Amino acid sequence: MADAMSSMAINGRSEPLQASALGPTRWAWLLLPGSIFLVVLFIVPLVGLLLLSLGMPDWTLANFIRIGNNPAYLAVLRTTLEISVSVTALAFVLGYPIAYALTTGGSALRTFLLIAVVLPYFTSVLARTFAWVVLLGRNGVINSILLELGWTSQPITMLYNRFGVILGMTHIVMPLMILPMYTVMSSIDQRLLRAARANGASPLAAFLTVFLPLSLPGLIAGVLLVFIYCLGFYITPALMGGLSDLTITMEISSQVVDQLNWSFGSALSMVLLVAVLTVLWIGSRFFPVEQLLGFSDAKSGSDTITRRQVGTQWLMRVGAAANVLDRWLPSMGGQGVPALASILAVLLLLPVLIVAYLSLSASSYFVFPLPGYSLRNYQAYLSDTLWLRATFTSIRVALMAAGMATVLGSMLAFGLSRGRIPGRGAIVALVLSPIIMPTVVVAVATYFLLVRVGLQGTEFGLALGHAVHAIPYVVVIVVANLRDLNPTYERAARSLGAGPVATFRTIIAPLVMPALVVAGFFAFLASFDDVVYVLFLGIGKITTLPMRMWEGIRQDINPTIAAVATLQMLFAGIVIMIGAMLGQRKENT
Amino acid sequence: MLMRAKLSGTDVRTGGIALHKLQKRYGSAMAVDDVSLSISPGEFISLLGPSGSGKTTTLMMIAGFELPDSGQVLLDGNDITHLPPHRRELGVIFQNYALFPHMTVAENVAYPLRMRRMAKPEVETRVRRVLDQVHLGALASRRPHQMSGGQQQRVAIARALVFDPPVLLLDEPLGALDKKLREHLRGEIKTLHKEVGKTMIYVTHDQDEALAMSDRVAVMHEGRIRQVSAPEDIYRRPADLFVAGFVGEVNFIPAKLLSGIAYGPAGEKLPAAPWPDADRDATVCVRPEHLRLHAKASAAEGVQGHIVGRTFIGDATILEFRADSGLQLTSKVLNISVETTPQIGAACVASWAATDATILTE
Numbered sequence: 001m002a003d004a005m006s007s008m009a010i011n012g013r014s015e016p017l018q019a020s021a022l023g024p025t026r027w028a029w030l031l032l033p034g035s036i037f038l039v040v041l042f043i044v045p046l047v048g049l050l051l052l053s054l055g056m057p058d059w060t061l062a063n064f065i066r067i068g069n070n071p072a073y074l075a076v077l078r079t080t081l082e083i084s085v086s087v088t089a090l091a092f093v094l095g096y097p098i099a100y101a102l103t104t105g106g107s108a109l110r111t112f113l114l115i116a117v118v119l120p121y122f123t124s125v126l127a128r129t130f131a132w133v134v135l136l137g138r139n140g141v142i143n144s145i146l147l148e149l150g151w152t153s154q155p156i157t158m159l160y161n162r163f164g165v166i167l168g169m170t171h172i173v174m175p176l177m178i179l180p181m182y183t184v185m186s187s188i189d190q191r192l193l194r195a196a197r198a199n200g201a202s203p204l205a206a207f208l209t210v211f212l213p214l215s216l217p218g219l220i221a222g223v224l225l226v227f228i229y230c231l232g233f234y235i236t237p238a239l240m241g242g243l244s245d246l247t248i249t250m251e252i253s254s255q256v257v258d259q260l261n262w263s264f265g266s267a268l269s270m271v272l273l274v275a276v277l278t279v280l281w282i283g284s285r286f287f288p289v290e291q292l293l294g295f296s297d298a299k300s301g302s303d304t305i306t307r308r309q310v311g312t313q314w315l316m317r318v319g320a321a322a323n324v325l326d327r328w329l330p331s332m333g334g335q336g337v338p339a340l341a342s343i344l345a346v347l348l349l350l351p352v353l354i355v356a357y358l359s360l361s362a363s364s365y366f367v368f369p370l371p372g373y374s375l376r377n378y379q380a381y382l383s384d385t386l387w388l389r390a391t392f393t394s395i396r397v398a399l400m401a402a403g404m405a406t407v408l409g410s411m412l413a414f415g416l417s418r419g420r421i422p423g424r425g426a427i428v429a430l431v432l433s434p435i436i437m438p439t440v441v442v443a444v445a446t447y448f449l450l451v452r453v454g455l456q457g458t459e460f461g462l463a464l465g466h467a468v469h470a471i472p473y474v475v476v477i478v479v480a481n482l483r484d485l486n487p488t489y490e491r492a493a494r495s496l497g498a499g500p501v502a503t504f505r506t507i508i509a510p511l512v513m514p515a516l517v518v519a520g521f522f523a524f525l526a527s528f529d530d531v532v533y534v535l536f537l538g539i540g541k542i543t544t545l546p547m548r549m550w551e552g553i554r555q556d557i558n559p560t561i562a563a564v565a566t567l568q569m570l571f572a573g574i575v576i577m578i579g580a581m582l583g584q585r586k587e588n589t
Numbered sequence: 590m591l592m593r594a595k596l597s598g599t600d601v602r603t604g605g606i607a608l609h610k611l612q613k614r615y616g617s618a619m620a621v622d623d624v625s626l627s628i629s630p631g632e633f634i635s636l637l638g639p640s641g642s643g644k645t646t647t648l649m650m651i652a653g654f655e656l657p658d659s660g661q662v663l664l665d666g667n668d669i670t671h672l673p674p675h676r677r678e679l680g681v682i683f684q685n686y687a688l689f690p691h692m693t694v695a696e697n698v699a700y701p702l703r704m705r706r707m708a709k710p711e712v713e714t715r716v717r718r719v720l721d722q723v724h725l726g727a728l729a730s731r732r733p734h735q736m737s738g739g740q741q742q743r744v745a746i747a748r749a750l751v752f753d754p755p756v757l758l759l760d761e762p763l764g765a766l767d768k769k770l771r772e773h774l775r776g777e778i779k780t781l782h783k784e785v786g787k788t789m790i791y792v793t794h795d796q797d798e799a800l801a802m803s804d805r806v807a808v809m810h811e812g813r814i815r816q817v818s819a820p821e822d823i824y825r826r827p828a829d830l831f832v833a834g835f836v837g838e839v840n841f842i843p844a845k846l847l848s849g850i851a852y853g854p855a856g857e858k859l860p861a862a863p864w865p866d867a868d869r870d871a872t873v874c875v876r877p878e879h880l881r882l883h884a885k886a887s888a889a890e891g892v893q894g895h896i897v898g899r900t901f902i903g904d905a906t907i908l909e910f911r912a913d914s915g916l917q918l919t920s921k922v923l924n925i926s927v928e929t930t931p932q933i934g935a936a937c938v939a940s941w942a943a944t945d946a947t948i949l950t951e
Contacts, residue, residue, distance in 0.1 A: 152737050191687040194654055197674040198681035198758075199701035205675075209700075213691050312696045316703040323675075421734065 009448050028419030032426055034412035034471065036428060038430055041468045045445035046273070052448065053266035063267030073251070077271070080247040083237065085231035087169045091177040091226050092219070094344055096171070099181035100216070101341030105191070109338055110493070116345035117182075121175035122572040126546050127565035129236045129552055131351035132168040133159060134366060136240075137557070144368040168240045173229055174348055177222040183276075185211075185217025201319055209319035217287050224283040228276050232531055235346020239553055248272050249440045251537070266448075269441040274404040276438060280376035343423055349549060352569060357564035366559060367467035377563035387548060388558065394544040396529055397459050401466035401527035403520060406520040408467070409474025410512075416475070417482040435472040442468070442534040457541035465533045470523035477522065481515035507573075514582035521575045529568070603630035604667055606651065606750040606789035611660035613646055613812075619658070620646045622812035628790065630665075630755070633782050635791045635799035639810035639835065644792045645760060647809070652681050652758050664756070675704070678788075679755040680749030685765055686741045692946065694744050695720070695729040719751045739770050746781070752943035756788040763798065775801055796836045800824065808832045812876030830949055833874045840918045842873040842882060842892070844948070851948060854914040858890050861946040871950045877921035879945035882908060882930075882937040891940030892918070896931050905928045910939050 053063055054481070067073045078157035102113045120128060135141045136158040143155040154372070158164050234249040248268060256264035345494060362372035365379075382388050412431055416424070434442060445454060446465045455461030493503045531546040537546065545564065552561045606628040613621040621643040628634050636644035650656040651662055653674035661670045669677055675712030681949075688697050695716055702712045723743040730733075733741055744764060749757055763771045779802050782789055793799050798880045799806045800820040807817040816828040827833035830841070844851045844859055847868050851859040859873050882896070894916075901924075908920040908930060920937055922930050931937055 068693050096844065189685075189687065191683050192689060194652075194674070195681070195683055195687035196700070196704075197654070197688070198652055198683075199679075200678075200704040200752065201677045202673070203698075205704060209704075312692050316696070316700065320703055320706045323706070326675075472789055518928065 008201040013434050026419075026432055027415055027417075028072070028421040029415070030411040031415035031419060031421070035427060037408050038434070038468065038471065041446065041449070041464055042434055042442065045442070045449040048448055049266045049269055049441070050447040051272075052263050053270045054265055058086045059116075061371060066264070066269060067271060071149065071270075076246050076248055076251050080231060080249075083165060083169065083245070083247060084233075086166050086561065087229045087230050088174060088177075089238075090166065090170045091173050092223055095174055095177035095222065096183060097337055098218070098341045098344050098348075099178045099185055099222075100180050101338050104180070105338050105341070109342065110132045113341060113345050116314040116349045117178050117568075118347055118576060119573060120171075122174055122576055123352055123569045124523065124565075125172055125235050126353060126529065126531055126553075127227045127355065127568050128172050128241050129556050130549065130565050131355045132236075132240060133553055133557060134166065134562070135351060135354060136167070138163050139364075139366065140356075141480055155436065158486070159240060161244055162242070165197060165237050165241045165245050168236045169230060169233060169442035171348065171351060172236055176229055177226045180221035180225060181215065184281060200323070202323050204326060205319040205322040209248070209315050214314060220286045222281060224287070228279055228436060228438075229281070231275055232440060235550075235575045236438045237554075239550075249438065252440055252444060256447070256536070262448065265444060267541045269438075269444055271437055276436070298505050299424050307586065310405055319511050328496050336441070339543060347396065355562050356566045356569065357557060359560070360567040361559050364559065366557065377559045380560045381563050381567075382483055383536040384560070386543075387545075387564070390543045391547045393459065393542060395451070395504075397463050397466065397542075397544060398524045398527035400460065401470055401522050402464065403522035404467040405474050405523040406516060409471045409519065412471070413475045413478035417479055427575045428574070431475050432472050434468050439469070439530075439532045440536075441573040447488070447539075448531070448537040456537060457539040459542060462533060462537045462542055462544075465526070465537050466527035466530060467523075469530065470526040471534065473522045473526055474519040477519040481512060485511050498532075515544035518579040518582055521578065523570060524574055528571075594607055597877070605630045605665050606756060606788060606790065607661075607663040607666075608647070608651070609649055609661040609663065611647065611657045612664070613643075613650065613655060613657050618817075621650070624660070624809075624814055625814075626807060626814060626817065628788060630673055632789055633779075633789045633791065633802060633804045635793055635797060635803040635806045636809055637793055637799040637806050639794055641811075642809040643812040644794075644809045648758055648760055648792045650788060652679060653677050653910075669705070670760065675919065678752075680754040682745050682749050682757065682759045682762045684761045686733070686745040686762075688744055688748075690733055693723065693730050693732055694736070697733070697744055698751050700746070700749045704924070705752065715751055719747045722750075723747045724737050738766050739774060742774060743777075746778075750785065750787075751944075754787070757792065759789060759791045761793055762791075770893050771795075771798075778802065778827070792806070803924045806836075808835060810835070825875065825947075827947060830872060830951055833947065833949065838877050838919065838921070840875045840877065842875065842916065842918070844871050844873045845869075845946070846871050846950075851946075853892055853912075854916055855893070855912065859946070859949055860890055860941055860943040862943055864948060869950055871948050874947040874949060875918075875941050875945060877907070877919045878905075879925070879941045880910075880918060880920040880939055881941060882910060882920050882922075882939055884931070885936045885938055891938045892916070892934075893938055894918075895936045896933050899930065899933055910937065 067077075098113060098117065102110055102117070105113065105335075132304070137143070138155045138157070138159070140159070142158065144157065145153075146152045147154075158167075175318065192210050192214070193206050196210045197203070201209060231248060232255065233247070237245060237247045238250050238253075241250075248271070252265050252268045252272070255261045255268060357370070358368070359364060360373045361367065361370045361377060362374040363370070364376070412427075416428065416431070421427075430570060431553050441466065446468070450456040450458075450461045450464075455464070488509050489511070490503050493507045494500075498506060529546060531544075531550050534542060534544050534547045535550075538544070545568075549561050549564055552558060590664065598841070599876060608626045610622055610909055611621050612619070612626040616854065624643070624647055626634075636802065637798050638644045644807055646655055651888055652659050653672060657670065663669065664677070664679075696714045698719060698749065699712050702715060707715075716729070717726065720729055725743055725747065728736065728740065733744065736744070745762070759778075763774055763893075766774065775798055778789075782802075791799070803820055803842050805817055806820055806823050808815045808823065816823060816832045816928070818826075823832065823836050827839075829838065833839050834841070835948075842859065843854055844861075845868075846864045846866075847851075849863045849865065851861040851864065853859050858881070862872075864895075883891075885893075892912045892914075894910055894912035894914075896908055897911045898907075900907040900909075905922075905924055906922050908922060910918045910920060912918065918940065
């Protein structure tokens, strides 16, 4: 199950795609609908955003000059950068041991670590942020414990300041840091480490001279992904930050939503977009960006390793020095890293588990520890028409979005896997961009487009936005599955007398169906958990479940939210289980 | 010379290895069960067995990557059972070579010397010398993935030789190569062994490799050593049914030993050396190339039956023979002369020289 979960989380393996060698060009027609959809709903809005920021039709750079001249905006940029750098560094330091143990540990440890990484990953950002608000608040869990133990006489301020933002964001980005590192690390041949040991390298020297340099692409990928994500992060800074922790995404939101200053909001969005693209561009020199997003293609992974000219001479010097240290280093019998990784993994799971615990409270206020257990929070949720109406709205929107994303995404996946057309790389970039571009920017751009056609504040308009966001997930999952679908099956069917339609019906469809189901579920989840698009596209008229949670967290922290968040996590857990089971069934047959 | 003094005890490192009652258990399965073996300095010994026989686990215990549950590994009389691998000074050549992909050939070969903090000029001299020795001097700046399998294999050998360890451990080093190349490299390794005179412990599941290269072969099965002998002994005088069946082709003929004479399933007398011990059931083993099929007229002592299959394989013809008792036997006849082999359906008597039969009782 562990392996199935990991391959669903990120499909960075890099076997060559055999299908592309024989794909008839007819398959390429499948690329058309999805590409048009993305051009209209993703490229056009971003171009519009660019034009708006330039003051179209009166071309001007005034907006950008204003950002450059005003210390307040420069401070916002600096804050964003400071937070992003701190979070990325922290996530790297904490994530590396987990990824390392995930690769080298025993199977029980690996399963536990994978659950600890993947479960939070698929729990909505909002639910996890809520967990931290509950943990860090004045009357929160941590303060309750500290007061109870007498370690402090009055509550410590941990929320609504830089500390809280960094802590919460780090927790949320950890899976994004760990999964790419894990993908690369697990492709390292463990025998190389043995070879190093046999050639006289101590464990530390073997790690430094062999494992670390070979895991470098994964480190770069993780750091890059997390840094980009942090730059465009909105939910957690907005909910956990103080007044002095204004980030660029919050400023964009305030300009567009509160001050209705669209052209200035567009200019800020452009600044963010350019920053992200610059980081991506730098990163792509070290690592193929599409692999970063789990889209593995014909390119072989070993090329990326050898393309890196690691300073081997320097490495050997480090290794030799480490060898000398070996005699003085305390030996922990190889248990040091697994123990550290386990502790970190528990910390990763803890916030999620505490929310589930608090949801069972018998009190209508947050009290820790619980005065008693009851399901009153769940009853409160189920008997509140506003919560229920929000839930049904969410389901309607998510069904629409998942339907569109699954159909268009799987067509794109087939076209990309089997079709051969010039400019394929551009289509891959187009398809994957929506998950790497800052959600706030895409949402703002989409909002401006929807306003022009009068779809703002409609559930269909919102579903269109969500579908753009979900298509990359669908494509990544289905492409990974098609890569395993050996074209010789189809040739065998054809040689046995099946026509093209019969081949599709009897061979391709049954083999791909599990992947389509899983992709559909994840598309549903992506829409169901989103709050950023709702904030912009819903213009206050649409209240989805996350939207109600968002408002709840901002206004009054009430335990009903804990129940809703727990249900959300359960739902995500079920989706992961189904995905893992379908993956496993495929492996067994 | 290099770093040898670091190993405690005597400084004489000739490369004698002794395994003393090694045991290793994975869960309930015995991976290595009571393995004792004494290997002389300079000897070429193969651990031969099917997968799961414990041969690789045994090698990994010698290399230090697996800890035995009990027993000892001795190198030149010093107990190294618990010494970490990097302080053992044993050269290991891994399956699939395990060359570092991020380093050039020269850097790979320099690695063990650099880890031992040898001075740079000396490292360069040594690397050049050993690369020339394996005929790779011109490819020093290539990376492993730019080389053929055979070349990678030579790099792996160079890397293991460069720090002059007294013992080389080879874990199925030719497994990933095609047949022709394998036979060629087999010869090269053998020549190398003669040149450098190091102790070599060679793990393989390929009986031809083991027979062709080794001074002695240790046949392993289910974690135990079943027989340790020179290749000829293993083939001609297998110690038990497993060894007889695993090394080379063999015909097993169920027999009864009565008053020193072997009788076949139909009560016929089988050619075999006189059995000195008490009467009992046994198996008579005869290699296909020793089994002769005569026309029925010649009243040779042996098994009656007829030919049911005939396969021409170039240098020889394989004849399938069914005895009247139902027993299936195989005979291999070298195609030396144009003399015709019997055709399918021909009635024959299968026999062999008494000295070519091995009687096994288990």
